[in-house]
Amino acid sequence: MSGCAKAIIIIVVLGVVALIAFLIFVRVFVGTLATNLGIDPNGGNNGSAGAECPFLSDADARNLFGGKADAIELSGIAEVGIGFVIDKRVLATAPDCWVTEGTKAYIARVARYQGGDASAVFAAERKAAEPTSQDQGGGVTVTTEGYFGGEVSGLGDEAFCTGISAAIMAGVVVHQGDRVVYVSVGPADPETPPKMDTTADGTVTAPELCTFSQEVARFLLR
Numbered sequence: 299m300s301g302c303a304k305a306i307i308i309i310v311v312l313g314v315v316a317l318i319a320f321l322i323f324v325r326v327f328v329g330t331l332a333t334n335l336g337i338d339p340n341g342g343n344n345g346s347a348g349a350e351c352p353f354l355s356d357a358d359a360r361n362l363f364g365g366k367a368d369a370i371e372l373s374g375i376a377e378v379g380i381g382f383v384i385d386k387r388v389l390a391t392a393p394d395c396w397v398t399e400g401t402k403a404y405i406a407r408v409a410r411y412q413g414g415d416a417s418a419v420f421a422a423e424r425k426a427a428e429p430t431s432q433d434q435g436g437g438v439t440v441t442t443e444g445y446f447g448g449e450v451s452g453l454g455d456e457a458f459c460t461g462i463s464a465a466i467m468a469g470v471v472v473h474q475g476d477r478v479v480y481v482s483v484g485p486a487d488p489e490t491p492p493k494m495d496t497t498a499d500g501t502v503t504a505p506e507l508c509t510f511s512q513e514v515a516r517f518l519l520r
Contacts, residue, residue, distance in 0.1 A: 349373070351395035353410055353518065362514050363400025372396050372407070385467040385482035387445060388423050388460065392478075402510060403483035405467070410518060411478040417455075420473035423480075424458060427471075429499060447503040450512065454479075454519060459508035461501035466491065468504040469511035472519060479518045481511040 350356065351369035359369040372380065372394045380396050384407045394409035411419055429444030447459035447468065454474035460482065462468050469482030485492040485507065492504040 351397075351408070352393065354395055354397070354408055358517065359397050359400070362517060363397055363402050363406065365399055365401035367397050367400035369395050369397050369408070383465040385460075385463040385465060385469070387463060388427075388471050388480040388482070389419075389478065392480075394480075400486075402486055403507075404486065404488045405465075406481065406483040406514070407467070407469075408514065408518060409480045412476055414476060416473055416476045416478050420456060420471065420478045423471055423478070427458065427460065429501075444499060444501055446497070446499070447501055447508060448497060450508070453512055453515065457512075457515075459503060459505075459511075461497070461503050462492075462494065466504075468492075468507040470508050470515050472512075472515045474519045477519060479515050481514040481518070483507050483511050483514070 349371040351359070351371050354362075354369040356368055359367040372384075384396055384405065386407070389409040389411050392409045392411040394407060397403070397406040397408065400406065413419070424446070427444055427446035430442045445461040445463070447461040450457035450459055450470055450472075453470070454472040457470055457472040459470050460468055460480075463482070465484070467482045467484045469480060472479045485504075492507050495503045495505060497503060
């Protein structure tokens with residue numbers, strides 16, 4: 299085996315190890331935050347964790363995510379704490395909630411926008427997901443990575459998957475009528491990275507996470 303091939307293998311192995319270590323860190327962080335907010339891992343919260351999610355009850359969360367999932371409004375202390383790791387790339391200012399203690403996804407964010415301009419809101423989110431490149435002059439070009447993970451058919455009026463976020467979450471953005479919904483989920487086991495793929499533009503995707511997110515999105519759009 300050539301030295302170059304060995305170097306590539308070492309880099310890949312180190313990358314996988316670093317990813318697993320990061321996922322473990324996120325799980326510990328989320329677990330500690332949940333405990334501090336008063337979420338009972340045996341089911342439900344003791345009332346100090348903030349308001350219940352206005353559009354996803356705990357009962358529905360458990361049906362969708364399994365286990366003893368709790369759906370909590372993402373505001374106040376929860377917003378400040380979990381906002382450090384959770385996927386806020388889409389519908390950042392829309393009403394949203396986070397879900398923890400699920401068996402199908404150890405963490406999730408669900409956001410829902412409703413208004414007469416839903417089509418324009420979706421279009422803006424679709425554009426924001428594209429990579430950008432801006433010539434600054436003098437041979438300097440500033441680029442930003444996109445997170446468009448591919449179109450989704452058969453869901454709402456229009457939809458697309460998002461690529462992996464920094465916290466290893468991915469999901470789906472859906473427009474239907476006067477609503478836009480974003481569901482982003484982490485893997486079932488935070489110590490096991492999801493199966494990943496890449497688009498032609500180089501976006502790292504997690505098809506299984508997008509597929510599961512579509513199930514949740516359908517429920518939110520019912």
